[in-house]
Amino acid sequence: MNIVDEIKNKYGDRVEVREKSKRRVFVNAAQPDTKELVSWLFRDLAARFSIITGIDVRIGVELIYHMSFDAQGTLVSVRTQVPKPELAMPTLTDVIPGANWIEREIHEMLGVNFIGHPGLTRLLLPDDWPEGEYPYRKKTYGSEQENAEREESD
Amino acid sequence: MANWFKWGLKKSPWVYHLGASACNNCDIEILDTLTPKFDIERFGMTLVGSPRHADVLLVSGIVNRQCIERLKRVYEAVPKPKLVVAIGVCACTANMFRDSYNFTMPVDRIIPVDVYVPGCPPKPEAIIAGIVKALEKVK
Amino acid sequence: MDKKAIVPIGPFHPLLEEPEFFKFTVEGETVVDASVRIGWNHRGIEKLAESKTYDQDIFLVERICGICSTSHPFAFVQAAEDISGIEVPERALYIRSIIGDLERIHSHLLWVGLAGHFIGYNTVFMWAWKCREPVLDIFEKISGNRNHYGMFKVGGVRRDIKESDIPGLIKAIDGVEEFCSMLVKAVMDDPVIGARTKGIGILKKEDAIAMGVLGPVARASGVAIDVRKDYPYAAYDKVPWERIVLKNGDVFDKTAVRLLECLESAKIIRACLKQMPKGPIDAEVREVGVGEGIGQHEAPRGECIHYVLSNTSNYPERHKIRAPSFMNVASFKKTVIGQQIADAALITAAVDPCYCCTERMAVVDPETDKVLMTGDDLVRLCQEKTEKMKGTKGLRG
Numbered sequence: 117m118n119i120v121d122e123i124k125n126k127y128g129d130r131v132e133v134r135e136k137s138k139r140r141v142f143v144n145a146a147q148p149d150t151k152e153l154v155s156w157l158f159r160d161l162a163a164r165f166s167i168i169t170g171i172d173v174r175i176g177v178e179l180i181y182h183m184s185f186d187a188q189g190t191l192v193s194v195r196t197q198v199p200k201p202e203l204a205m206p207t208l209t210d211v212i213p214g215a216n217w218i219e220r221e222i223h224e225m226l227g228v229n230f231i232g233h234p235g236l237t238r239l240l241l242p243d244d245w246p247e248g249e250y251p252y253r254k255k256t257y258g259s260e261q262e263n264a265e266r267e268e269s270d
Numbered sequence: 271m272a273n274w275f276k277w278g279l280k281k282s283p284w285v286y287h288l289g290a291s292a293c294n295n296c297d298i299e300i301l302d303t304l305t306p307k308f309d310i311e312r313f314g315m316t317l318v319g320s321p322r323h324a325d326v327l328l329v330s331g332i333v334n335r336q337c338i339e340r341l342k343r344v345y346e347a348v349p350k351p352k353l354v355v356a357i358g359v360c361a362c363t364a365n366m367f368r369d370s371y372n373f374t375m376p377v378d379r380i381i382p383v384d385v386y387v388p389g390c391p392p393k394p395e396a397i398i399a400g401i402v403k404a405l406e407k408v409k
Numbered sequence: 410m411d412k413k414a415i416v417p418i419g420p421f422h423p424l425l426e427e428p429e430f431f432k433f434t435v436e437g438e439t440v441v442d443a444s445v446r447i448g449w450n451h452r453g454i455e456k457l458a459e460s461k462t463y464d465q466d467i468f469l470v471e472r473i474c475g476i477c478s479t480s481h482p483f484a485f486v487q488a489a490e491d492i493s494g495i496e497v498p499e500r501a502l503y504i505r506s507i508i509g510d511l512e513r514i515h516s517h518l519l520w521v522g523l524a525g526h527f528i529g530y531n532t533v534f535m536w537a538w539k540c541r542e543p544v545l546d547i548f549e550k551i552s553g554n555r556n557h558y559g560m561f562k563v564g565g566v567r568r569d570i571k572e573s574d575i576p577g578l579i580k581a582i583d584g585v586e587e588f589c590s591m592l593v594k595a596v597m598d599d600p601v602i603g604a605r606t607k608g609i610g611i612l613k614k615e616d617a618i619a620m621g622v623l624g625p626v627a628r629a630s631g632v633a634i635d636v637r638k639d640y641p642y643a644a645y646d647k648v649p650w651e652r653i654v655l656k657n658g659d660v661f662d663k664t665a666v667r668l669l670e671c672l673e674s675a676k677i678i679r680a681c682l683k684q685m686p687k688g689p690i691d692a693e694v695r696e697v698g699v700g701e702g703i704g705q706h707e708a709p710r711g712e713c714i715h716y717v718l719s720n721t722s723n724y725p726e727r728h729k730i731r732a733p734s735f736m737n738v739a740s741f742k743k744t745v746i747g748q749q750i751a752d753a754a755l756i757t758a759a760v761d762p763c764y765c766c767t768e769r770m771a772v773v774d775p776e777t778d779k780v781l782m783t784g785d786d787l788v789r790l791c792q793e794k795t796e797k798m799k800g801t802k803g804l805r806g
Contacts, residue, residue, distance in 0.1 A: 137494075139640055140491065140703060142701075164618070164621060164634065165621045166621070166712070166714055166731070167714060167729070167731040167735075167736075169716045169727070169729040170729075171718065171726075171727045171729075180716070182703070182714065182716070184639075184712075186634045186639040186640075187639070189639050189640050189641070191640070191703060191705070193703070212619065212621070213619050213620055214619060214620040214621030214622075214736060214739065215621075216739060217735060217736075217739050218731075218735070238448070239447065239448065240447065240448045240451040241372075241448060241451065242334075242335045242336040242372075242448060244335075245335075251371050251453065251456055252455065252456060290449075291449060291450050291451070291452060292450070292475075293450075293472045293473060293474055293475040293478070294474065294475040294476060295472075295475025295476075295478065295556045295557060296475070297475070298475055298476065298519070298556070299555075299556070301538075302538065305535060305538040305539055305542070306535060306539050307539065307542050331450075332452060334449070334450070334451060334452060336448055336449050336451070337449055365472070366457075366461075366465075366468065366469055366472070367452050367453075367454075367457065369457060369460060370452050370453035370454070370456070370457050371453045371456060372451055372452055372453045373452065373453075390472070390557055391475065391555075391556055391557065393555065
């Protein structure tokens, strides 16, 4: 099974696939398509869920879902961007229960709301940590334009 | 303090260890002192399971926000006379975690510390030497 | 029917009155629910990494965990090298494998000692930790420190292994391997340990896949994943060794996987020491480049994965760290529900939670918040069950 071909056949223009090497494949997907794509990789192509990385890109939060194909030795990283201020993303826990903790961590560190998660409570931060303070967020500037420029030059 | 009491303390100190946000390396080295190669029990020292039975309190780790209250309560639970030994660079000065958002202040600003044993981690011989040095303060 | 919330406390760090960490709800003798609260070790390392240079980061991530201290630098330097495809010299690859697998032996022996203590075999604890000492001495000879070796750098390793030291190191590894073989026989053939651990805390294969568990916990349940074979790196594809996979998923299988892996690691280390070519140990990298990189390493507890996003500066823009215990600890809920409370301490320990996350546990009544049982009590329960088993089965201890 060639994973890149499978993804391109099923999703065509809806995704952008970049094969950095045999081991590292990056897929850019739109926010509405991401959960479906990751669930398909897990259920139908038997990928292993590795972890989700959350990055603050000022205009939103970038989520990268790392899915490992151990038999082929390929790690597929599906990237999507969740726009601010809503920062809403459907949860993955109904398909992959192992995503429970990382969604809680991204919620408390970056402020992303995973809709449908069974319990988005604090994982790592102390209980008396102030609400609305997200430690992994970057410093933001006055205008949206300036934020976008800073992001480009970073 | 009665001399026989001091003699008892020096001859057979009971040690309680508290790991507060440590990477556990110091904690493993402290447990290593129990093993046959270092064997603190031949010195009469033993690790106990409750601070209320302890004479010497070993603290390791940077003590993050969640652990400060616990550290204070454990310190208060140790009966007098008590000695505190800060094990490892994290307990002495917070090492490289000084700038973390979850770090507040070094251990000696929360509770009084008698002996500092730096090292990352300090070897078991250094830990034993640190406890012995603390005991010498009992005059 | 009386319901009590019981939370077991770790053996060496019992707490006072506050509820924290593992919380079990018990009906009679059976655990019916379990939950966990962590955060006592959270030091904000991912954020801290953004304000440190790549070289400083290696020392920072080493201190995430003291037991598997080289696993994080191993994954991190590979992530940094993955950004622009930096080639590491061959001798450095062999040295990396040697250090990685020496750590695996010391970590598994540490765990076997603790599990022995939980079951009530303090001799196993003393022996396993005594056997660790030669491994730590080897580390001290190679790197200068028993733990936190500081061996890794982007593009290679920091210290070389002298040719004149190699025969002595091989002899030391032979000694460690001999001891591990003896331990394997002693533990796996002992009827009491077998009775105490077989059929306890079973993690089914489907649950293992759904929870994304890693390392020996996964391999004991029949999920044959091992980063050293699946994504070959360092020198793991240059020397012969076997993947250890069992199928029952109980505490016994988890113990067996770890013990047998120690023997495989000894093989790897010896082969690497013999085959290591002469040459440079450092690619002398000046900058990591711009882009993103991912590094994976099979730590003693499973896959350790680091993601690094780099910009034009010498500081990472984002450094994501995922230790294997993050996936493994959450699976304790599946293994402990339906089991007896006397086994709870053992089942939780069998996941081999890297102690940095799991040493805080407390026993509490949810209505009154009063402490019902200390950690010592729970470990004692675990040890008492073994004594009872020895008595009823008429087995020698």
